[in-house]
Amino acid sequence: MSFIQKFIRSTFRDGQTRGTSSFENLTEDQLETHLRIARYGNFTLTDAVRPSYDLQVVPQSGFRHDSYKDQDTGVEIPVVMGAASRERILDLFFELLNPMGNEVDVVLESSHDSEHGSHNDLVREGIDLPVLKSILMDYEDLLLDDGCMGIAVLNPNIPMEVQLDEHKLLIAYGQNLNAIKGTFIDHYIDCHEDIRFITEAEHVHSSSEEFIERFRELKYDLGIDV
Numbered sequence: 001m002s003f004i005q006k007f008i009r010s011t012f013r014d015g016q017t018r019g020t021s022s023f024e025n026l027t028e029d030q031l032e033t034h035l036r037i038a039r040y041g042n043f044t045l046t047d048a049v050r051p052s053y054d055l056q057v058v059p060q061s062g063f064r065h066d067s068y069k070d071q072d073t074g075v076e077i078p079v080v081m082g083a084a085s086r087e088r089i090l091d092l093f094f095e096l097l098n099p100m101g102n103e104v105d106v107v108l109e110s111s112h113d114s115e116h117g118s119h120n121d122l123v124r125e126g127i128d129l130p131v132l133k134s135i136l137m138d139y140e141d142l143l144l145d146d147g148c149m150g151i152a153v154l155n156p157n158i159p160m161e162v163q164l165d166e167h168k169l170l171i172a173y174g175q176n177l178n179a180i181k182g183t184f185i186d187h188y189i190d191c192h193e194d195i196r197f198i199t200e201a202e203h204v205h206s207s208s209e210e211f212i213e214r215f216r217e218l219k220y221d222l223g224i225d226v
Contacts, residue, residue: 022053022202035204044086046168048147049203056201061085062192063184068173080177082170082184083197089168090140092187094133096162096172099179100155104129106222109150111166111205112212119150124222129153135221142214144168147205149215167199 023031030053038045040059051057063082070077084092097104108122132153136143143151147166154161160174172180181191 022056023204026053038086042085043083046086046089047145047206049167049198049205051198052202057196057198057203059083059198060195061088061189062195063170063181063189064191064193064195077173078175078177080172080180080184081197082189083168083195084170084187084189086144086168088187088189089144089164089170092183092189093143093162093164093170094136095183095187096170096180097129097133097153098183100129100153100158100160100162102129103127104132104153104155106132107152107154108215108219108222108224109152109166110148110215112148112207112215122219122224124224127222132222135218138221139214139218142211142218146207146211146215148207149211166205167197167203169197169199 026034034053035050037050038047043060045059051059061082061084063080066079066081068077068079069075082092103126106124106127108124109119110122111119113120136151142149143164150163150165152161152163158174160177161172162180163169163171163173165171170184174180184191
């Protein structure tokens, strides 16, 4: 099966929200060539997403500061968002989890059955962090290359949350994120406050029937009975 056939047969979701898509009027050869490109400079994408054909955002490594306002409480929560090259993502994600202590809650986010990008969130509370890491190591393919699943790990007692979202961005929420920033820097990912991420322009997501089955297996291994 060709690369383009894999994408066509997979869940293929457009991140464009309005206006004309850069993918309109492309030939199959043009689309296949674009979807095959994973490397931009020294940055390698996973197979989960691809940027717009006209490269409104060029993928690159880096992190920046942001904030999130809780609609219920009005509290503004500091955020650190980062992008890492494929070969660094999982090691970085696992290390970002370390400040959260030995027991955490896990949320699996799935948009496999959605045409509009909405998520179905599945929760497993109270799992030992070393056990979680051990389970996730067996799902490297799913975590990196499924563009319709993400994972969030949190400890409400700190409180802190770290996400590896469906775009394979790394996002941390919490009042004290110094350890998070230090981990990014230790992995040679620098702070660039003007960095733009693939989510901030048109992009496409990829998934497959195989990943949907792998997602079911991950739910089972985490003890999520849905």
